[in-house]
Amino acid sequence: MNIAHKPDELLSGVELSTLSDKELMKLERQIAEQHIGKTPWLAIVWGFSNLAVWLSLWPLVFFGVMPLWLGFLIATVNVSICYLPSHEAQHDIIAKPGEPLRWLNEMLGHLSTIPLAFPYRYLKVTHMEHHKNANHPDLDPDYGTHASNPLAAIWQSIKIRQPRMEGFTDSYAKTAQRVGRADVIGDAVIYTLAFYSILIGLAWSGHALEAALLWWLPRHIGLTYIQYYLSWAPHHPGTETGRYKDTRSFKSLFGNIGSAGMQYHIVHHLHPRIPLYRTPRAYWEMKPILEARGCEVHEL
């Protein structure tokens, strides 16, 4: 088959149930290839402008131009959406090593997660292990977010962020160590110390409320949102492992945009180099193949 064909042409007249796994994989890859290699300019602009807006909140609130309650609402949105551009960079979607825009890929990855106070290299190393071992109780660093229902997932996210609870900070550090990347734990230590030093510095200089409402609380809300939509919802119930079983599509009350573009997360796990904005289209084109594979794609 010709990869220049449109996806509907690729699958027209094909009885998928008669195809072998190898033939299904070939079709799946042909569809995926049509979405890979497109520069996600929206994610690039989003990552940098989101950081700029969040940084601008500080002088705007400190000088009384913007009320603190409004700054809090905007900061919460900023922190909640700051991870995704970095996620595109983690998968080298903007540019692979050696490509001309590689510097932009790395710059976006490093800068966009500053409001989240998490370092890019640490997130990248652990995220790659999540992809390799999704839903594995010992090897998936995000396994700690597993929970039986949506409310339990929110509570679980809050619980695993407590100082000595297992399932998040400890599992990320253990994962980095296990794969021989203990160096990135140093990044996380520096970010954490810097984050709390800034909060404490602001608090004792008379700006505790600003620190709490522009960074500390938005970060907690953002982390809960991110863990809910990126870790829990697309992997629930999270009882199976394997390429076609560890992820699903799901229907969100808040739509695809409101759920951080994660309704079609199964496509991301199958083909991580497809940009986020192309995953809905790739999903609908690929859905007959996913059904033939026995994937959990019944909600959408």
Next chain:
Amino acid sequence: MTYLISKIFYFGPLIFAFGFVMPLTAQILEQTGWNSPLGLTPLLAGFVLAAVWGTIAQIRGRWI
């Protein structure tokens, strides 16, 4: 250096309590004009809350 950093993380709940919860409580009390129980100053009320909550968090390993 590693020893120092591990100690900072170990005592994280108490550091956060006195470093952040205490001045935050004081500033919330000041902003809202709420009178502290027993006539404590806002900073002293913040200190009491930080000491109690921070100690509990330090022992239990969780804030909530």
